[in-house]
Amino acid sequence: MDTKAALLVNLGSPDSPSESDVRHYLNEFLMDGNVIDMPWLIRRMIVSLFVLPKRPAKSAKAYASVWTDDGSPLVSNSKKLLNKVRQQTNMPVELAMRYGRPDMESAIVKLASKREIKELLLFPLYPHYAMSTIKTVVEKAEAIISDNKLPISLSVHPVFYDHEGYINALVNSARPWLEKGYDHLVFSYHGVPERHITKDDSTGSHCLKSGDCCQKPSPAHHTCYRHQIYRTSACFVEKAGIPVDKYSIAFQSKLGRDKWLEPSTSSVIKQLAKQGAKKVLVICPAFVSDCLETLEEIGIEAKEDFIKAGGESLELIPCLNDHPDWTKLVSSWLEQPLKT
Known part of the structure; x- marks a missing residue:
């Protein structure tokens, strides 16, 4: 009997592209202290x-432009991954979003309710470490287990930004586009404040x-988003x-006036033209x-x-x-997680 279960976690999405649902989602997302890392009162202000009065209307239009019959593209694509992973592993596997639904608490409580489950493998669907991705997912999972007094241990799958299997899957999935012929390839990563x-x-x-600094060996690279994205590239x-x-x-995807990692994707593509x-x-x-961020911000806005x-x-x-290479890889990692 398998005593381990796994939880795949992605970022999240509003329930619909309506302005009210987008406002609710943005509030949950941006009030996370790992996203806007300022004291609660300043973050609330x-x-x-500055965000909720106008941003929901603009974001709702953006979401509407990429919304599908299956709903949110991110949630829909994540569910497709889940379904294929379930076909390739024997352990119980659930999917949750850090913000929005399906929510992490419901998923963790559901898995922990199975009497045979003693260990939960948390699998954040992020190749690179960042406080606004990996850290917040881990802290949320720990809080849920503690608050609900769940009798399970928690392990976290490590980042995989330069793992051979991940790189192979990434290249293989991109190959049909690379073989078409192109003048320039832009790696566009989600930005973070410096x-x-x-x-x-x-x-x-x-x-x-x-x-x-990203080329000099250092223990700091274990949690350095900038180093890790350069390694992936x-x-x-x-x-x-x-x-x-x-x-x-x-x-x-820069938000606010603070200094973020540069150059911006917008400036790079305009300069290339x-x-x-x-x-x-x-x-x-x-x-x-x-x-x-991919379908609208790049596929529509950047293209224009x-x-x-x-x-x-x-x-x-x-x-x-x-992609088959990716679903096979994730399934293998759930059965035998990478070592940190």
Whole structure:
């Protein structure tokens, strides 16, 4: 009898693209202290006074532009992954979102209610570590287990940003687009404030202290988002055989006025168009499931910006979603998790 269960966790989505549902979702998301890492009162003021009055209407239109018959693309794609993983493993596996539904508490309580389950393997669906992704998921799971006094132990699957299996799956899923021919490939990663990078620096003296900090060996790399996304990109281009002058790394989805990782995806694609690039591909390895940030922000908004700036075509390479290589890999990791 298997005494272990697994929980796949992705970011989340509003229940619908209505303004009220988007407002509810944004409030839950942005009031997380790992997302806006400021004292509660300041965070409450920022969200209530500067975000919620106008942002829900704008975001609702964006969600509506990519909403499907199956609902939220992120939730739908995550469920497809879940269904295929269940077919390839014998252990109980559930899916939850850090924000919105299906919620983490219901999923964890459901798994813990099975008498034979003694251990929960938490699998955050993020290749890279960040306080706004991995850390908040782990803290939420720990709080749920503690608050509900659940008799299960918790283990967390480690990040996999440069694991050979992940890189192979990423390259294989992208290959049909790479083989079409293109002028330039842009790696567009979700941005984070620079202070998140320095906060997560376990040494307190490495991250962002020099221009080549991500290339210098350091224990800080275990929790450095910036280092890890550069490693993913380096491994990808080596595996795919992409010349150094044919790709760029950029960051999207900035929120607020604080200094975030640069350059921005928007500035990079506009500059590429001005330099004469006509066909650009964009891949978003920080996301394993297509969502608002990939389908709308890149697939619609960035495409329009690129064409307006003089380019001809910008194609979004889909995320891993339920690609066979990816579902097989996740299933194998649930059975035999990676070592930290």
